[in-house]
Amino acid sequence: RNLQQSPELWQQHMQKWMKWMGGLTEQGKFVAAQPLDQSGRMVTGDHKVITDGPFIEGKEMVGGYMICKIDSYEEAVEIAKGCPILEFEECKVEVRLLQDMAM
Numbered sequence: 001r002n003l004q005q006s007p008e009l010w011q012q013h014m015q016k017w018m019k020w021m022g023g024l025t026e027q028g029k030f031v032a033a034q035p036l037d038q039s040g041r042m043v044t045g046d047h048k049v050i051t052d053g054p055f056i057e058g059k060e061m062v063g064g065y066m067i068c069k070i071d072s073y074e075e076a077v078e079i080a081k082g083c084p085i086l087e088f089e090e091c092k093v094e095v096r097l098l099q100d101m102a103m
Helices: 007-026 073-081
Strands: 030-035 041-044 049-052 064-068
Antiparallel strands (some): 030 064
């Protein structure tokens, strides 16, 4: 499916996102989400070499992030299963826990 060629399909897809994220908000699990811009810069190594983005092939691109309050890793995986991006075969949702940086 190519949502960019059909405003109706794009609208339907965005409504799925709003419903999914709205449900997480009602449950008190949603914290933040933001799409990432495709541009950027990367600083590499001890010589601090600066490279303009994009940095990786489009098929591996991170499109955004979402932070949720959850009780277990398994719950996070279950939440991820409902992500509307998964209606596209080539898309993936990666689940990671935030590390506690206690000092």
